[in-house]
Amino acid sequence: MTDPVTRPKTAPVIHNAVGPAQPAGLSALPRNQWLEVWDQFRRHKGAVAGLGFFMLMLLAVGVGPLLWDIDPKYIDIPARNAGPSLAHPFGTDQLGRDTLARMISGGQTSVAVGLMAMALSLFLGTLIGVLAGYFRRLDGLLMRLTDLFLALPLLPLLLVVIMLFRDTLRSAFGPETGIFILIVAVIGMTSWMQTARIVRGDVLAIKEREFVLAARSIGTPDRRMITRHILPNVMSPILVSATLGIANAIITESALSFLGLGFPSDFPTWGRLLFDSTDYLQQYPERVMWPGLAISLSVLSVNYIGDGLRDALDPRIRGR
Amino acid sequence: MKLRTALRGAVAIAALAPFVVPIVAPTMADAETQTGERGRDGEVKIIYWQAPSIMNPFLSGGTKDAEAASLVLEPLGRYDQEGNPVAFLAAEIPTIANGGVSEDLTSITWQIKPDLKWSDGTAFTSADVVFTAEYCMDPDGGCAQLAKFEGVETVEALDELTVKVTFKEPKPNPYLPFMGGQSPILQAAQFAECMGARAPECTDANFNPIGTGPFTVKEFRPNDVITMEANPHYRDPSKPAFATLTLKGGGDSAAAGRAVLETGEYDYAWNLLLAPEVIANMAAAGKGTPVSAFGTLVERIEINLTDPSADLPEGERSTLTHPHPILSDGRVRKALSIAIDRDLLVEIGYGQAGRATCNVVPAPAMYASDNTDCMPQDVERAKALLDEAGWTDSDGDGIRDKDGKKLSLLFQTSVNAVRQDFQALIKQWWSDIGVETELRAIDGSVYFGGDPGSPDTFQKFYGDVGLFANNFDGTDPEAYLAAYTCEKIPGPESQWQGENINRFCDPAYDELIAELGRTGDLNERGRIAKRLNDMITKDTDIVLPLVDRGRVSAHSNSLGGVILNTWDSELWNVADWYRVK
Numbered sequence: 001m002t003d004p005v006t007r008p009k010t011a012p013v014i015h016n017a018v019g020p021a022q023p024a025g026l027s028a029l030p031r032n033q034w035l036e037v038w039d040q041f042r043r044h045k046g047a048v049a050g051l052g053f054f055m056l057m058l059l060a061v062g063v064g065p066l067l068w069d070i071d072p073k074y075i076d077i078p079a080r081n082a083g084p085s086l087a088h089p090f091g092t093d094q095l096g097r098d099t100l101a102r103m104i105s106g107g108q109t110s111v112a113v114g115l116m117a118m119a120l121s122l123f124l125g126t127l128i129g130v131l132a133g134y135f136r137r138l139d140g141l142l143m144r145l146t147d148l149f150l151a152l153p154l155l156p157l158l159l160v161v162i163m164l165f166r167d168t169l170r171s172a173f174g175p176e177t178g179i180f181i182l183i184v185a186v187i188g189m190t191s192w193m194q195t196a197r198i199v200r201g202d203v204l205a206i207k208e209r210e211f212v213l214a215a216r217s218i219g220t221p222d223r224r225m226i227t228r229h230i231l232p233n234v235m236s237p238i239l240v241s242a243t244l245g246i247a248n249a250i251i252t253e254s255a256l257s258f259l260g261l262g263f264p265s266d267f268p269t270w271g272r273l274l275f276d277s278t279d280y281l282q283q284y285p286e287r288v289m290w291p292g293l294a295i296s297l298s299v300l301s302v303n304y305i306g307d308g309l310r311d312a313l314d315p316r317i318r319g320r
Numbered sequence: 321m322k323l324r325t326a327l328r329g330a331v332a333i334a335a336l337a338p339f340v341v342p343i344v345a346p347t348m349a350d351a352e353t354q355t356g357e358r359g360r361d362g363e364v365k366i367i368y369w370q371a372p373s374i375m376n377p378f379l380s381g382g383t384k385d386a387e388a389a390s391l392v393l394e395p396l397g398r399y400d401q402e403g404n405p406v407a408f409l410a411a412e413i414p415t416i417a418n419g420g421v422s423e424d425l426t427s428i429t430w431q432i433k434p435d436l437k438w439s440d441g442t443a444f445t446s447a448d449v450v451f452t453a454e455y456c457m458d459p460d461g462g463c464a465q466l467a468k469f470e471g472v473e474t475v476e477a478l479d480e481l482t483v484k485v486t487f488k489e490p491k492p493n494p495y496l497p498f499m500g501g502q503s504p505i506l507q508a509a510q511f512a513e514c515m516g517a518r519a520p521e522c523t524d525a526n527f528n529p530i531g532t533g534p535f536t537v538k539e540f541r542p543n544d545v546i547t548m549e550a551n552p553h554y555r556d557p558s559k560p561a562f563a564t565l566t567l568k569g570g571g572d573s574a575a576a577g578r579a580v581l582e583t584g585e586y587d588y589a590w591n592l593l594l595a596p597e598v599i600a601n602m603a604a605a606g607k608g609t610p611v612s613a614f615g616t617l618v619e620r621i622e623i624n625l626t627d628p629s630a631d632l633p634e635g636e637r638s639t640l641t642h643p644h645p646i647l648s649d650g651r652v653r654k655a656l657s658i659a660i661d662r663d664l665l666v667e668i669g670y671g672q673a674g675r676a677t678c679n680v681v682p683a684p685a686m687y688a689s690d691n692t693d694c695m696p697q698d699v700e701r702a703k704a705l706l707d708e709a710g711w712t713d714s715d716g717d718g719i720r721d722k723d724g725k726k727l728s729l730l731f732q733t734s735v736n737a738v739r740q741d742f743q744a745l746i747k748q749w750w751s752d753i754g755v756e757t758e759l760r761a762i763d764g765s766v767y768f769g770g771d772p773g774s775p776d777t778f779q780k781f782y783g784d785v786g787l788f789a790n791n792f793d794g795t796d797p798e799a800y801l802a803a804y805t806c807e808k809i810p811g812p813e814s815q816w817q818g819e820n821i822n823r824f825c826d827p828a829y830d831e832l833i834a835e836l837g838r839t840g841d842l843n844e845r846g847r848i849a850k851r852l853n854d855m856i857t858k859d860t861d862i863v864l865p866l867v868d869r870g871r872v873s874a875h876s877n878s879l880g881g882v883i884l885n886t887w888d889s890e891l892w893n894v895a896d897w898y899r900v901k
Contacts, residue, residue: 075748077664094668095741163775167630175758265740265761266747279737283597 040312047308050301057298061107072101072268081284090290094280099273103290106268110250111298113184113269117249120188122242125195130226130234132196133203143200150193158256161186179263183256187249195241202234236310243306247299254295270295359550359563361899364879366891367586369576371543371569376526377502378456379519381464386501387590388567390889391548392439392531393504396430396449396483397495399887401613403684403795405495409433409444409505409532413495416841425490425840430498432481437553438507439536446477451508453485453497460516468496468503492840493796500794501889505532534560534895544569554895561898574598580874581608587879590890592872596671599872608877612672614870615886616683616800617791619674621746621864623647623656626823628730628782635812638781640823646727647784653861655705656785659749661697666867668745669738677868681797681853684887686842689850693858694865702753713754720754728756732776732783734764739787742866746787772816779810781821789869795887798836798845801852804862805830822862829855 041047080096082088090099132142162182169178206212207230215229254271256262263269270291277287372388374380396410405413411431414420421428436444453475456463463469473486475497485497497503507530514522527540532555535548548565568586573593580589581599584607592599592610599610627642636642646652662676678694681687706712711720711727720727731747733739740761747757760783762776768788775782792800802808803819806827810818829852836848856863873890875882881897884890 073744073748075745077668077745080668095744097744167775171630264759265735266744266759276737276740279595 037309037312041308044304044308044311046304047311050304050308053297053301054305057107057294057301058111061104061111064104064107065101068101068104070098070101072097072105073266074098084286091284091286093276093287099287099290102268102273103270103294106270106273106291107294109180109263109268110253110270110295113180113187113253114246114249114298116184117187117191117252118242118245120184121192121245121249122195122238124188125192125241126199126231126234126238128192129196129199130203130230133200134207134222134226134230139200142196146193146196149190152190154190157190158186175264176267183253183262186256187252191245191248191252195238195245198237198241199234202237203230206230206233235313239309239313240306243302246302250295250299355558356561358552358554358558358560361561361563363564363566364562364588364897364899365566365568365586366588366590367571367576367579368567368569368590369571369573372546372567373542374526375529375537375540375546376506377504378461378463378465378506379526384569384590387889387891388546388569389504389529390501390533390891391535391565391567391894392529392533392537392551393506394531394533395500395504396432396498397500398889398892399500399684399795399885400892401883401885401887402686403887404686405499407433409436421494421840423840425487425492425494427484427486428494429478429482429484432483433555434481436532436555438530438532439551439553440507440530441553442507442509444505444532445480446483448505448508449483449498450475450477451511452504452506455506455511455515455519456503458516458519461519463519465502468499470496472497490838490840492798492837492845496794500887501892507531535565538564556895559895565894577602577610577874580876581605581610584608584876587876588882589874592874594872596669596673599672599874603874606877608874610672610872610874611882611884612870612872613884613886614675614683614868615791616681616797617789617869618677618680618682618865619669619742619787619789619867619869620680621656621866622778622781622786622788622822623653623862623864624781624784624786624822625862626781628784630782638823639811640809640825644784645725646729649709650860651705651709652711652727653864655702655709655753656750656755657694657861657864658698658705659702659753659755660694660746660864660866661749662695662866665742665745668741670867670869673870673872674867675870677865678857679853679868680857680863680865681801681849682865682868684795686846687795687797687849687853689853689857691854691858697749699749699752706753706755711754718751718754719756726756727754728758729784730758730760731785731787732760732762732767732778732781733787734767735761736764742787770817777816779816779818779821781810781823786821787866797849798833801836801849802833804852804856805833824856824860824862826855826860 074097076092076096078096079088079092080094082092082096084091088098088100090103092098093102128142128146132139165182166178169182172178173181212225212229215225220228250270253262253269254274263272265272273291274288274295277284277291281288368384368387370382370384372385373382374385375389375392377386377389377393380386394408397405397407397413400406407413409432411433412418412420414428414430416423420430430449432444432446432449438444453469453472455461456465457469457472471487471489471491473488475483475485478484485494487494498505510525510530511522514525520526527542528537530536531551534551534554536551538547538549540546546567546569548567550560550563554560573591576586576589577592577594577599579586581602582605603610624638625644625648626638626640627644628638629642630637632642666674666676676695678691679689681689706720706727711722713720715721729750731743733743743759743761747759750757766774766776767778770777770779774780778786778788804822804824805820806825808818808820809823809825810816810821832848832852832855836845836852839845839848857865871884871886873884878900879897880900881893883893885892
């Protein structure tokens with residue numbers, strides 16, 4: 001509350017949103033709210049490092065294939081089990097496939113699955129959480145639905161879903177895209193429950209606060225109320241579960257590959273690479289390290305980003 | 321990394337260099353060391369990573385127990401390393417030719433070697449053989465080897481040294497009772513009180529059976545160590561070469577391998593279930609030699625002759641109503657077969673524990689066809705075959721097509737590191753000849769689970785080609801080959817049960833199987849079995865055998881006479897083992 005830029009002399013403005021006094025002092029310094037968030041975010045060193053690393057990772061898997069054009073599926077038997085060299089900076093696997101190329105191509109899938117599934121579960125979780133928290137009539141129904149999903153054993157559910165829809169999606173979109181859609185949908189639809197519960201709790205608390213009451217008293221419709229007053233205030237728990245969601249999605253995807261339900265076995269993902277290398281842990285430990293590092297570092301960096309964002313978005317912490 | 325690899329290579333070469341010599345040496349030493357006084361070579365130490373817990377194979381289904389017992393107890397006949405029957409306590413193997421097996425295949429008459437003695441000095445007679453059959457067939461007994469006596473009507477002693485086994489119906493393969501390490505002869509005098517329900521109570525007899533084999537039990541500690549000494553009444557006065565034998569049980573496969581190959585503490589390690597690279601690293605220490613032998617386990621690709629397309633209604637997918645649009649053509653199947661480099665698959669997946677094969681029945685020698693039609697890899701011929709079949713790449717995308725349909729296959733297998741490597745390799749070879757392959761790996765318990773509700777079982781075969789391994793018990797392939805007859809085709813009406821997953825149906829094949837069931841002469845049986853094998857491999861290519869998977873054991877470089885055998889106990893010829901000097 002000490003920042004001279006954000007807190008001009010004409011402070012009463014806040015207390016009277018409908019009053020005519022509003023523009024008076026602020027017009028001189030039209031400071032965007034997001035710039036402010038960024039200012040705060042920058043102070044969190046871990047978050048900045050995490051963001052930097054994650055961007056680098058996205059860049060590597062996005063632009064990497066243009067620079068490193070070895071086919072990740074090409075089997076070169078004479079070159080198998082090779083250590084790092086100029087031709088293969090990360091070495092090759094037991095069939096002579098280039099590990100760097102496989103890491104890049106696996107990263108594309110893993111990161112894409114992680115982000116998309118996270119987005120889906122976040123959307124579902126937030127929607128259900130806000131609706132349940134805000135509308136009393138929907139609360140019981142939606143929360144029992146959440147309980148139902150939490151109580152469902154995940155694995156048998158996945159088995160059934162994949163069994164039912166695999167062939168349909170495969171013939172509609174081809175084996176790889178079809179499975180991608182299926183996996184993103186399956187992971188997204190089975191991991192929204194925690195988000196929904198947290199969001200509902202926060203919405204319930206915020207709903208009773210004075211500023212919401214005030215807004216209601218001037219006739220703000222529910223739609224505006226939710227988007228303008230409730231959502232921005234529950235942003236931080238949502239972001240935290242988003243960061244956890246990415247990690248969760250990457251790990252679930254590799255578990256599915258392990259069960260033979262995920263992508264085809266020669267389609268590299270970080271989880272698949274890790275699983276394939278565990279057999280060679282003793283002879284070629286570096287082969288486990290690459291995908292292991294990639295998974296843990298991206299999960300860690302995303303967690304730091306989430307941490308920094310939470311601090312930056314919370315007006316009570318901001319500025320401290 | 322490079323340095324480490326280089327160092328390891330240097331160590332391996334250094335270790336292997338002195339070890340080239342002994343490979344030649346034992347063959348020369350054979351003749352001189354095999355004769356001499358009994359017990360001249362001191363002690364031999366054997367390690368089994370599964371510890372024997374009983375010395376009576378009739379009371380245990382475990383291989384480890386039957387193998388430990390085979391040091392002491394002997395059957396009338398055993399199978400040698402080729403799977404051929406050899407006489408042990410019998411004077412010769414009865415056949416139709418020598419009159420031992422009756423013309424109508426309902427009885428077999430064994431002639432016992434004269435002057436055989438048990439290790440307590442008493443005479444071995446036909447009464448002991450009859451007793452053994454009664455012991456195992458006792459309805460209260462719960463004999464673990466009862467299957468060996470299936471269909472036996474009577475076992476009678478014709479005189480002191482002659483035993484006749486009569487079957488309820490004609491038995492083309494009468495060599496089940498009293499043959500092999502799982503069906504040895506017990507001494508009637510020792511086990512007389514242990515019939516039926518009392519069998520497990522005779523602890524002393526079960527732990528220290530009196531036998532005719534080269535060794536007798538001195539001390540038996542269940543699930544730990546067995547110490548043995550040479551049988552003073554063994555029929556060959558110059559055998560065994562070792563005075564004492566220690567059989568240590570327990571630990572794991574890697575530790576057992578290390579004890580023989582790396583540290584040299586033990587002379588023989590049984591069944592090393594280890595990755596080829598791990599065994600090679602151990603062998604580089606130079607103390608011992610891994611040996612491999614091959615049974616009937618064959619890793620193969622089975623081809624679906626019916627259409628598994630998801631566009632077909634449920635209940636019609638993968639059934640005889642819709643022949644496969646691509647794989648019904650034998651030329652395509654042949655092309656897929658010869659595009660595969662089987663030697664490379666062996667090198668990558670199994671090392672010493674595998675060898676390339678083109679046959680569904682790779683052994684025993686009597687039944688194994690000499691077909692090597694699928695080797696070597698011939699990409700040009702494969703391409704020519706596909707061209708001939710009308711599959712050409714008309715749109716230039718690298719994948720062949722015909723009438724607007726792409727030459728694209730769904731390749732299923734179970735989740736297993738070696739199988740996934742095989743899938744990736746085969747996919748690349750097939751893509752070289754213009755075949756697109758989609759890989760699918762299914763959890764083993766689902767794939768082999770046989771649940772009619774699951775679309776992913778190997779019986780349902782909602783894929784075009786499937787990779788897995790299969791084998792048969794014992795030495796006779798009749799039941800195994802009969803899996804490819806028309807009546808064994810799985811389908812919705814049979815709840816998707818049935819072994820003929822290729823949906824192969826050829827009346828000539830069925831006729832030949834029926835003929836095999838009527839034939840008793842071993843040579844004739846061999847001829848028919850080879851013909852059947854060729855019909856499903858080189859003639860039609862509905863099965864693409866890849867690798868004959870064997871078993872690896874290890875012996876120290878100073879132990880001679882080891883002949884690894886997958887048809888009988890690995891210790892079947894322990895009487896002939898000796899110390900290389």
